[in-house]
Amino acid sequence: MNRRTGFPSAVTVTQAASTSNVHPRWQRETFIGFCEAPAVGSNRPRRFASPREYSALVSIVFLGLALTAQAQSSLPDGPGKAVVERMCTTCHGLNVVTGQRMTKPRWADQVDDMVSRGAVGTDEDVKQVVEYLSRNFGKDQPPDGNAEIAAAPESSVEQSTANEPATVPLASTRHGEESEDSRGPETGVTFERILNANKEPQNWLTYGGTYQSLHYSLLNKITPENAKNLELKWVFQARWLDPYETTPLVVDGVLYTMQGDDVVALDATNGRLFWIYKYTPVPEARLCCGRISRGLAILGDTLYMAAVDAHLIAIDAKNGHPLWDTTVAKTTSGYTMTDAPLVIKNKVIVGVAGGEYGIRGFIVAYDAHTGKEAWRFYTTAGPGDPGADSWGSDSWKRGGGSVWTTGSYDPETNLTYWGVGNAGPDYNGDVRPGDNLYTSTMVALDADTGKLKWHYQANPHNEFDWDAVQVPLLANITWRGKPRKVILWANRNGFFYVLDRTTGEFLLGKAFVKQNWNMGFDKNGRPIMAPNAKSSTEGTLIFPDNQGGTNWFNPSFSPRTGLFYLNARENYSTQFFKGPGDYEEGSRYDGRGHHPFGDLPVVGADEEKYTALRALDPQTGERKWEFKLNTGASLHTFEGWQTAFGAAGVLTTASDVLFTGGREGTFVALDARNGSLLWKVILGGPMIMNPITYSVDGKQYIAINAGTSLFVFGLR
Amino acid sequence: MTKWAVGIYLGVIVVGGVLLAQERSAGPRSKSAGETQVPGDPTKGQAIFEGKGECLSCHRVADRGSRMYPDLSDIATQRSVEELQKALLNPSPEVAPGHRLYRVVTRDGRTITGRLLNQDVYSLQMLDSKEQLVAFQKTNLREFNFVQTPPMPSYRDKLSTEEQADLIAYLATLRGVKKQ
Numbered sequence: 001m002n003r004r005t006g007f008p009s010a011v012t013v014t015q016a017a018s019t020s021n022v023h024p025r026w027q028r029e030t031f032i033g034f035c036e037a038p039a040v041g042s043n044r045p046r047r048f049a050s051p052r053e054y055s056a057l058v059s060i061v062f063l064g065l066a067l068t069a070q071a072q073s074s075l076p077d078g079p080g081k082a083v084v085e086r087m088c089t090t091c092h093g094l095n096v097v098t099g100q101r102m103t104k105p106r107w108a109d110q111v112d113d114m115v116s117r118g119a120v121g122t123d124e125d126v127k128q129v130v131e132y133l134s135r136n137f138g139k140d141q142p143p144d145g146n147a148e149i150a151a152a153p154e155s156s157v158e159q160s161t162a163n164e165p166a167t168v169p170l171a172s173t174r175h176g177e178e179s180e181d182s183r184g185p186e187t188g189v190t191f192e193r194i195l196n197a198n199k200e201p202q203n204w205l206t207y208g209g210t211y212q213s214l215h216y217s218l219l220n221k222i223t224p225e226n227a228k229n230l231e232l233k234w235v236f237q238a239r240w241l242d243p244y245e246t247t248p249l250v251v252d253g254v255l256y257t258m259q260g261d262d263v264v265a266l267d268a269t270n271g272r273l274f275w276i277y278k279y280t281p282v283p284e285a286r287l288c289c290g291r292i293s294r295g296l297a298i299l300g301d302t303l304y305m306a307a308v309d310a311h312l313i314a315i316d317a318k319n320g321h322p323l324w325d326t327t328v329a330k331t332t333s334g335y336t337m338t339d340a341p342l343v344i345k346n347k348v349i350v351g352v353a354g355g356e357y358g359i360r361g362f363i364v365a366y367d368a369h370t371g372k373e374a375w376r377f378y379t380t381a382g383p384g385d386p387g388a389d390s391w392g393s394d395s396w397k398r399g400g401g402s403v404w405t406t407g408s409y410d411p412e413t414n415l416t417y418w419g420v421g422n423a424g425p426d427y428n429g430d431v432r433p434g435d436n437l438y439t440s441t442m443v444a445l446d447a448d449t450g451k452l453k454w455h456y457q458a459n460p461h462n463e464f465d466w467d468a469v470q471v472p473l474l475a476n477i478t479w480r481g482k483p484r485k486v487i488l489w490a491n492r493n494g495f496f497y498v499l500d501r502t503t504g505e506f507l508l509g510k511a512f513v514k515q516n517w518n519m520g521f522d523k524n525g526r527p528i529m530a531p532n533a534k535s536s537t538e539g540t541l542i543f544p545d546n547q548g549g550t551n552w553f554n555p556s557f558s559p560r561t562g563l564f565y566l567n568a569r570e571n572y573s574t575q576f577f578k579g580p581g582d583y584e585e586g587s588r589y590d591g592r593g594h595h596p597f598g599d600l601p602v603v604g605a606d607e608e609k610y611t612a613l614r615a616l617d618p619q620t621g622e623r624k625w626e627f628k629l630n631t632g633a634s635l636h637t638f639e640g641w642q643t644a645f646g647a648a649g650v651l652t653t654a655s656d657v658l659f660t661g662g663r664e665g666t667f668v669a670l671d672a673r674n675g676s677l678l679w680k681v682i683l684g685g686p687m688i689m690n691p692i693t694y695s696v697d698g699k700q701y702i703a704i705n706a707g708t709s710l711f712v713f714g715l716r
Numbered sequence: 717m718t719k720w721a722v723g724i725y726l727g728v729i730v731v732g733g734v735l736l737a738q739e740r741s742a743g744p745r746s747k748s749a750g751e752t753q754v755p756g757d758p759t760k761g762q763a764i765f766e767g768k769g770e771c772l773s774c775h776r777v778a779d780r781g782s783r784m785y786p787d788l789s790d791i792a793t794q795r796s797v798e799e800l801q802k803a804l805l806n807p808s809p810e811v812a813p814g815h816r817l818y819r820v821v822t823r824d825g826r827t828i829t830g831r832l833l834n835q836d837v838y839s840l841q842m843l844d845s846k847e848q849l850v851a852f853q854k855t856n857l858r859e860f861n862f863v864q865t866p867p868m869p870s871y872r873d874k875l876s877t878e879e880q881a882d883l884i885a886y887l888a889t890l891r892g893v894k895k896q
Binding site: 273275321326371 | 770776778779783787789833834836838839841843847848849850851866892893894895896
C-alpha cells in the first residue's frame with residue numbers, strides 16, 4: 001500500500017480459507033485494499049509519481065472497466081455516470097446508491113463519508129459524483145421502478161456464453177392490481193412471464209410447466225438419436241424418507257425444490273446449495289399418506305409453499321427468509337395441504353386436503369403480497385350454494401372434497417380448473433345421500449372471484465375413494481374436424497375425458513383400463529352406473545381399484561404427435577366393504593368396513609397387474625401403444641401404499657422424446673411417436689413425481705425424483 | 717504495614733475481583749430486545765428506519781430493503797436493547813465474518829461482488845450486487861476472495877437522542893414473521 005496516495009502498491013489475492021466464523025485476522029487472505037483509508041494529510045490524491053503507482057492504476061482501470069460493464073445497465077446515462085461507477089462499486093453494489101433519494105447537501109455529506117472510508121477520487125471526481133447523484137437520485141426523483149433500466153432480453157431457447165450465470169436483469173413490469181403501498185414494479189418471475197412460459201422453455205416457472213399443464217417442453221437438444229448418450233449430472237439427496245413427490249421449479253439457473261417442508265435453492269447445473277429454509281409443521285398435523293409436498297409456486301421474487309399443517313408460507317426466493325405465514329385451516333379438524341400453489345395475477349391459490357378426516361374442502365386464493373384471503377370456493381355445496389340439494393341433511397359439513405393437486409389456468413377465459421377429491425366418508429354413501437356436489441368433480445372457477453362457472457362430476461355419490469384431482473390439460477385441438485378449446489383429463493375412475501373448457505360440455509368419455517362400474521353416459525355425460533356398483537357390507541368387487549386407473553401424477557399432451565400420454569394401472573381391483581360412518585372431529589372418517597384379508601383387499605393375481613405408459617388418441621380415446629413400467633409382482637417398493645401404487649408423471653419434448661418412470665425404479669426415455677425404448681437407467685427407488693426439463697447455458701437437463709433423491713441427467 | 721500485609725490485602729482484592737466477575741458472568745442471560753420494555757415510539761422509529769436513517773439502503777426487514785447486509789426482520793429476538801444501542805451508536809469497526817462482501821473475477825474479466833452463500837472445492841454460490849443468485853466454477857475464475865467491507869456508520873451524530881430511542885423501540889418490535 002502506498003501510504004501517500006492511498007492506492008495499493010500491489011494487488012494480491014489468495015483464496016479465502018473458508019466461510020466459517022473465523023476472524024479475518026486468522027485467515028490467509030490479503031485485502032485488495034481499494035477501500036483502505038488513504039494516508040493522513042491527503043485524501044484527495046492529485047497525481048501519481050512512481051512506476052508502482054502507475055501499475056496499480058492500470059489494475060484499477062481494468063477493474064473499474066469490468067465493474068463499469070457490470071454496472072452499466074443499472075445507472076441512468078449522463079455526465080458523471082462513469083465516475084460514480086468507478087468510485088462507488090469497489091466497495092458495494094449499486095443498489096445501495098440507487099435505492100436512496102436525498103438532497104444535494106445530503107449527497108455531498110454522504111460522498112465525503114465514503115471518501116473517509118476509502119473511496120478514491122480527485123476533488124473534481126467528487127464534485128461530479130455529487131452532481132450526478134443529486135440530479136438522478138434527488139429527493140424529488142421517482143422510485144427505482146421508473147428509472148431507465150435495461151429491458152429483459154428476448155427470450156430464447158439457447159442461453160448466452162458458456163459459464164455466464166443465467167441472470168435476468170431487473171424488469172419493470174407490473175402485474176395484477178395496483179398495490180396500495182409504493183412497492184414499485186415487480187422483479188423476478190412476473191405473471192406475464194408465467195403466462196408466456198413457452199417463450200422461455202429453459203425455465204420451469206410453475207408446477208405444470210405452463211398454465212396449460214401439458215408437461216410438454218419446447219427444448220429439443222435431447223433427441224431420439226442422442227438420448228442413448230444421457231448420463232447422470234448430479235444428485236440432490238433430500239434428507240427425507242417420506243414419498244418424494246415434489247416437482248421442482250427452475251428460474252434462470254436456480255432450481256427450487258423441497259425436502260419435506262423444507263425449501264432449498266440449488267444451482268441447477270450441479271445441485272449445490274444456495275440456501276435452505278427449514279420448516280417444522282406442528283406435531284398434530286393429520287397426515288393420511290405421509291408428509292408430502294408436491295411443489296412450490298413463484299411470483300416476483302417470492303416463493304409460496306403449502307405446508308402439511310395447513311399453513312401457506314411466502315419465502316424470499318433470494319435468501320430463503322420467510323415473509324408471511326397464513327393459517328389456512330385447522331389441523332386438529334383434519335385439514336392439511338400437500339399441493340403446489342398456483343399463482344394467477346396477484347393471487348396465490350391452494351386447495352386443502354384431508355378428505356379422509358371429514359373436512360369441508362375448499363379452494364382458496366390469497367393476496368400474494370400480504371397473505372390476506374381474497375376468495376374461497378367450498379367444494380361441498382352448503383345452504384344457499386348451487387348444488388346444495390345434492391347433500392342430505394348436514395352431511396356437506398363433513399363431506400370431504402379435498403383438493404390436493406394443482407389446477408390449470410386459461411387466460412383467454414380467465415378460468416382456473418381444478419379437480420376435486422372424493423366425498424366423505426369415502427366408502428359409506430348412506431350418510432350422505434345425493435350426488436354430493438362438487439366431490440369427484442372438475443370445477444371451473446373465475447380466477448378473480450372464485451365464482452363457479454361450470455362443473456362436470458365424473459362420479460356422483462362415489463363410494464370408491466375416486467378423487468378427481470387429476471390435472472386438467474388445456475389444449476387447443478381440432479376436435480372432430482373443428483377447432484376446439486378442450487380439457488384432456490384422465491381420471492382415477494379409469495376413464496379418459498374430453499370436455500369443452502369454455503362451457504364444460506361433455507365431448508368424450510372412454511375407458512383406458514379394465515372397468516366394470518360404467519355402462520355408458522347420458523347425453524350430458526352423466527355416467528350410467530352398473531347395477532350394484534356401490535360399496536356394500538358383504539363387499540363389492542370393482543375395477544379399477546381404489547387407487548384408480550391412474551392417479552395424481554401428471555399426464556402429458558404433445559401437440560407434435562397429437563397424442564395424450566398417461567401412466568395407467570391395469571387389472572387392479574378392490575372389494576369395497578362398507579362400514580359405519582361415525583364422525584369425530586380430527587379422527588379418520590372414511591366409512592370403510594373390515595375384512596379378514598385387509599380393509600380394502602386388492603384381489604387378483606399380482607402377475608396380471610401392471611402399470612404402463614399408454615398413448616391415447618384424444619379424438620377417440622383409443623390406445624395407440626403402451627410401454628410397461630411396473631409389474632404387480634415386483635418387490636421393488638418402499639413401505640406404504642403411496643409408493644406401492646404410484647408412478648411418475650410424463651414429460652414430452654419438441655424433439656419427440658418422452659420421459660417417465662415407475663415404482664420399480666427404472667427411468668426411461670421413449671420415442672413419443674411409437675413408444676420404442678431409447679434409454680433407461682435403474683435408479684433403485686420408486687418414482688412418484690413429475691419429471692421436468694430445463695436448460696442452462698444451452699445444455700438441456702432432465703430431472704426426476706427416485707426414492708429419496710433428485711437425479712438430474714444431461715447429454716454426455 | 718509489613719510487606720506480608722500488603723500482599724494479603726492485594727491478594728484479597730484480586731481474588732475478590734475474580735469472584736465478583738465470575739458471579740456477574742454466571743448471572744442470568746440478557747433479555748432480548750423483544751422481551752424488554754423499551755422507551756420510545758416504534759411508529760416514529762419505523763419512519764426513521766425507512767426515511768432519515770436510510771437503514772433500508774443496507775438492511776432488510778420482511779420484503780423491503782437490501783439483501784446485501786444483515787436482515788433485521790427478527791433482530792429483536794437476537795439482540796438485547798444494549799446491543800442494539802451499541803450497534804447504533806458505537807458500531808464495531810470490523811464487520812462480522814458472515815457479513816463480509818465477496819468478489820470474484822472471471823476469466824473474461826468480469827467482476828462480481830456480493831455475498832458468498834456457499835462454496836465447495838469446485839464451485840461457489842453468491843448473491844451478487846444486483847441481488848441475483850449466481851454460481852461459478854472455480855476453474856472459470858481468475859480471482860475470488862473476501863473484500864474489505866465498510867462497517868456500519870455511527871448514528872450518534874445523525875440522530876437526536878429521542879430519535880435514537882424511537883429507532884431502538886422500532887427494532888425491538890422486529891420479532892420475525894407472525895402466523896396470521
